[in-house]
Amino acid sequence: MGPPVFNTGGATLDVTRWVRLPCAPARPPAAEDRMTRPATSRPSPTRRPSPNRPPSVERVLTLAREGLTDAPPTHEALARVAREVIADERERLAAGASIRPVGELAAEVIRRLDGLVRERAPRAVINATGVIVHTNLGRAPWPVAAIEAADAAARGYLLLEMDPETGRRGTRSGAAEAHLVALTGAADALVVNNNAAAVALAVGLAGRGGGIAVSRGELVEIGGGVRIPEIVRRAGARLVEVGTTNRTRAADFGDAFGIRPVRVVLRIHPSNFRQSGFTESPDPRALAELAHAHGAIVIDDLGSGALLDTAAYGLAHEPTPADALADGADIVTFSGDKLLGGPQAGLIVGRADLIGRLRRDPLARAMRPDKVTLAALAATLGLYRAGRAVAEIPVWRMIALPAATLRTRADALARMVAAVIARDSSASVEAVELRATVGGGSLPGETLPSCGVAIRRGSADRLLRRLRSGDPAIIGRIADGAVLLDLRTVDPADDDRLAAALHTALAAAADDAPPDAAPEPAAPGGER
Secondary structure, eight states, X not given: OOOOEEEOOOSSGGGOOEEEOTTSOSSOOOHHHHHHSOTTOOOOOOOOOOTTSOOOHHHHHHHHHXXXXXXXXXXXXXXXXXXXXXXXXXXXXXXXXXXXXXXXXXXXXXXXXXXXXXXXXXXXXXXXXXXXXXXXXXXXXXXXXXXXXXXXXXXXXXOSSBOTTTOSBOOTTHHHHHHHXXXXXXXXXXXXXXXXXXXXXXXXXXXXXXXXXXXXXXXXBOSTTXXXXXXXXXXXXXXXXXXXXXXXXXXXXXXXXXHSOOOEEEEEOOTTOXXXXXXXXXXXXXXXXXXXXXXXXXXXXXXXXXXXXXXXXXSOOOOOHHHHHHTTOSEEEEESSSTTOSSSOEEEEEOHHHHHHHHHSHHXXXXXXXXXXXXXXHHHHHHHHXXXXXXXXXXXXXXXXXXXXXXXXXXXXXXXXXXXXXXXXTOEEXXXXXXXXXXXXXXXXXXXXXXXXXXXXXXXXXXXXXXXXXXXXXXXXXXXXXXXXXXXXXXXXXXXXXXXXXXXXXXXXXXXXXXXXXXXXXXXXXXX
């Protein structure tokens, strides 16, 4: 029974006033109800939800709990997802859709809860673009040894910063740094979380207000909107621009030393662009001698970080950290996830006293990598020291693949696709010669001979979109109205999965597009 409402009206019936006590309902009975309803009547039973209103959250929750088979989630998590489902259903109804049964909504709650767990693992991708270090696809796959080391590090405790002999605190990244010293000939090494962090930390050696001399031709943007002048300014140092955009000589740095004090000479390797024509760069050894004569240090940012000679595989020579140190650099920085082929990391090698200063910098703690990265990096570097990099690191395995091997695989894939589209006279497939690239800002303009397949069936855009939407997602490219799939970047172990995905996509293309449908026009230039 609800709280009482008292009639304080006078003798005249139509002058009645109602007074609500503090505990009474917020809305008094309607006047027409008071006049027509008998005094002994009871409130009407609970009404059913309107056809245009979804069921209550509690009804959905009750059925969802009954349908759960795994470990039950907390009430808060279940209720949150149920409210999201009800909100979506309310929008559907407002748009004119018919209401769904409450059991269907409960099943949707369970599906969304399961999806939150499944989303932890990203969808598998087969990279058929011919770009080996593909930044948009997570750079390159790790070697198996790195994956196993990372898995072991993630599963339990490890001696990350403890010396097992003394029981005292040890060096956090000792194994990886020891490998770097052995591979580059440096006196010491330091690992941070990426190469941009390595450069930002290294330029701090100039100190507040210290001059950092950089060739105007190397004042570049290194990716993600990060620009060298901004890094220098954020470090509190003073940028000293030297030479011109296309031509800078060692003598130009000599003039800079004579005008304003310079503590650091910063060299930026043009890893993601190439200058040609009327150009000149200072000889690195002559520049290092000049800098040391004026009491300055040389920091050389190599970016890609090749530890093997790229010229041995038909590519231009990419400077190695050992090359830079031999030419007089005091500090060398490079990436762990480009040509090195390991996890994302910034690697710093060089003079022991300078590395020691960087290690003591408070900013270094903010840039340190986690245990999983360190374990994977150490395992990757160990493969180089063991002489197994080309055989076991995917980046180098892809670079070293003979074109003849790729041709054999392309012919087999083309035969499979031809069988699928045999009844469609407008469709075609052929094994073709292609050019693959290293990518990831490494060796710009350099290509490797490769092979793959060119498929034409209806709209190339639609076919490529369907391939991207599959599981695994197939990422290729379009040229001259055909979908191109480059096999240099496809692991041979994935050939069967690639063939199955193509079979599914081509079969679907036959169902939803008429054979004589005109293909969508390609972008200007014919290639994407």
